[in-house]
Amino acid sequence: MVDSEKGSFTLEKVSVTYGKEMAVTDVSLFIPARQVMALIGPSGCGKTTLLRCLNRMNDELGNVTVGGKIILDGVDINSPAVDPVALRTQVGQVFQKPNPFPMSIYDNITFGPRTLGIRKKGELDAIVEDTLKRAALWKEVHKNLKKHAFELSGGQQQRLCIARALATSPECLLMDEPCSALDPISTQLIEDTMEKLKNAVTIVIVTHSMQQASRVSDNTAFMLRESMEEPARLIEVSETEKLFTVPSDPRTEAYITGRFG
Amino acid sequence: MSQAASVRTLAKAAPQGLVVNPRIKHAHYFETAARIITGGALVAVISVIVFVLGYILYRGIGSLSWEFISTPPQARMTEGGILPALIGTLWLVLLTAVFALPVGIATGIYLSEFAKGRIARFIRVAIANMAGVPSVIYGLFGFAAFSIALGFSKSLLAMGLTLTCVTLPVIITATEEALKQLPKELRLASLALGATRWRTTWRIVVPTAAPGIITGSILGLSRAAGETAPILFTGVAFFAPTAQSLMQPSMALPYHLYIMATQPVRPAPHIVWGTALVLVGMLSIINAGIALWRSRKRKKLKW
Amino acid sequence: MKSAHHRLDISRMGFSRTADVVARTIISVVAWVAIVILAGIAAFLIQNSLKALQELGLWHMVAGSDWFPTSANASFGFLPAEVGSIWVTAIALMLCVPFGILAAIYLSEFANSRVKEVGKTIIEFMAAVPSVVFGLIGMTLLVPLIARIFDLSSGLTGFTAGLCVGIVCLPTIISISEDAMHAVPDELRQGALALGNNRWQMAYKVIVPAASSGIFAAVMLGLGRAIGETMVVLMVAGNAGIIPTSPFLAARTMTATIAQETGEVVRGGLHFSVLFVMGLVLFTITFLINLVADSVLERQRRRWRR
Secondary structure (H helix, E strand, C coil), X not given: CCCCCXXXXXXXXXXXXXXXEEEEEEEEEEEXXXXXXXXXXXXXXXXXXXXXXXXXXXXXXXXXXXXXXXEECCEECCCCCCCHHHHHHHEEEECCCCCCCCCEHHHHHHHHHHHCCCCCHHHHHHHHHHHHHHCCCHHHHCCCCCCEHHHCCHHHHHHHHHHHHHCCCCCEEEEECCCCCCCHHHHHHHHHHHHHHCCCCEEEEECCCHHHHHHHCCEEEXXXXXXXXXXXXXXXXXXXXXXXXXXXCHHHHHHHCCCCC | CHHHHHHHHHHXXXXXXXXXXXXXXXXXXXXXXXXXXXXXXXXXXXXXXXXXXXXXXXXXXXXXXXXXXXXXXXXXXXXECCHHHHHHXXXXXXXXXXXXXXXXXXXXXXXXXXXXXXXXXXXXHHHHHHXXXXXXXXXXXXXXXXXXXXXXXXXXXXXXXXXXXXXXXXXXXXXXXHHHCCCXXXXXXXXXXXXXXXXHHHHHHHHHHHHHHHHHXXXXXXXXXXXXXXXXXXXXXXXXXXXXXXXXXECCHHHHHHHHHCXXXXXXXXXXXXXXXXXXXXXXXXHHHHHHHHHHHHHHCCC | CCXXXXXXXXXXXXXXXHHHHHHHHHHHXXXXXXXXXXXXXXXXXXXXXXXXXXXXXXXXXXXXXXXXXXXXXXXXXXXXXXXXXXHHHHHHXXXXXXXXXXXXXXXXXXXXHHHHHHXXXXXHHHHHCCHHHHHHHHHHHHHHHHHHHCCCCCCCCHHHHHHHHHXXXXXXXXXXXXXXXXXXXXXXXXXXXXXXXXXXXXXXXXXXXXXXXXXXXXXXXXXXXXXXXXXXXXXXXXXXXXXXXXCCCXXXXXXXHHHHXXXXXXXXXXXXXXXXXXXXXXXXXXXXHHHHHHHHHHHHHHHHHC
């Protein structure tokens, strides 16, 4: 039995300020559970900044303040009662460049569960197998889980990072241009993985590529920073199909038809 | 105007190929001269050190024997070996490691991973300054603080603590540098999995930087092995049997070398050069080993 | 199934949170050790200096020209040691500054990566050779050589010591000025080469000026190292407690004086205290030198960071 609301984000008038400079303002957005939401827009439009609000990674960068409300499963994640460290076990992240830890495949994946206090070998083994299968890497590596992660190819490393993020059984996975450093075949594999994953987790993906957004996402949000003096805003959000065929805002249309960005 | 002129010269010279301004030709001579002069300076510096090592090997090799390493001095220091000095130096390095490694590595971790702003700057200035304090001043400090104020008198312990002060800045800097070389993404990956900052540091960052931290620390400790001035007043002995406790004075290789070399009467050159060879040989092996290990690591690790 | 609220409960992370706070607190306290030690050095030097400062006065010592600490009518003038230190340091710098900077330019701008790696490793090793070893080589080879060349009765002179100290300081100067040149962004190199400069013109017109503050800091740190060098001077400078009017006379530096006499004097006596005053003077000088070098280096670091 699945609770249909679990893993959904509601953003209300979210703004992000670096020091004194406002980077993103007035973003109100509903991210439905167990679907793929794509954030698109020209570079420097605050997509990644907004993404990092969802697992409070901005806290780690220092000098960043987030305004407005971000509600995950009915809880405001910026309220003092929420521990960002605990939050991140529920909202995983995959980075632009594959960043496995310099240790074995097995140890990479079990790092998260061990953080949660899972120590039993059997339990850890099960997690490793399960997550590697979900990340479509099991077939390639199951014979040698002690292999050093650096010996994997770039695409394999990125799938390992996905498996690693899944190992804490998060409700949501944030992906920050996960394929930008990969070849087309690896990209294909990761997109297939996302397709399967969304039955279980909400995925928010930042991408440069409109094609990728249109291939993998159910909904798309378009962000834009109209001038250097202004912070970035959310221009339009709708079902992906609709956004790419009948955008309601002329600026969205300009972007997807390639007139800027 | 001048542009038109230069176009004309180019055009004129075109059949013979590119115009070569005589000043450029001149500059080529300077280039060669500069390479020779700067390269010569480097060669000179390197030959000094190679010569020093070679000469010590040449003079010392004859004195080297198992007996030299394994027996104490005899016949009023004119015969016999250097065992108590060798053991003393090993004790000093061990003591320094015990005190300086935890403190130095912790400080390096703090500076690289946690410290921000003014406090970090303040601590860094202090460390840079510590590194520049003359070693004889550490000797005075160690004498006043450890031997007299803390009552450790002239002992291995007082010497070890003094050498700890000398070595700390090296270990701190090495640790900080090793940690700083790691990419930020490594830390972010761990934090994004819900690890605390400390878990990230202790389980991911420090193990990854461990080779750099270890090699830097060993280099720092190997300096402690060669220091003389800091132990002059804190417990080094002209002659003493191998110390039985940390509260006893002890011999040490560099001081033994100094005292034997400056002995005006009844000199024993074979002991001097043998001691020098043992000291330098020990440090050479450590350094060469680390250099090899590092260059191999560098080829293997890529970010 | 667990409720959403339960999942974001902070108490679940309680243990690792506590570990985080405890560990961070411990290392942030430990990190003060450098400051504690520096303050401790200053405090102990001052404490032991008080007796001499009160009885003789600082100026009397710093500007006094006679050093007869053990005679019946003892006098404690630092000038012989100060002049000795100045000779040794000056000669050391005349040797190691030009050689060090030129070698650093070659390493940073001309050498290929292989020569660079080997060169830097050797220089690093040179820094690890104990100064007693350089003192020994100086005593054995340089002292007779200097005596013969300059026709002196003894080669144990400030000049000889200066040469040896210069060699000891070389690695400091080379590695710090090489670092400074290495830190100059490659765009500047390409810019200079694209304008038709050859590598030498690029080095002296662009790189050396751009790295000048770092090179200056290297010289300052070399200076600090030279003033503070003890064992070499003790072994080859000749150890005469009179004002050396020429570098070709036997000399004795402040460091050598402290090293020679501290172990032999009566603890807590006037002579003992005077030696701590000398230490305090030396500490203050090197502290100021290091402070200048560090602030110059910090400014350079900030400049290239962006």
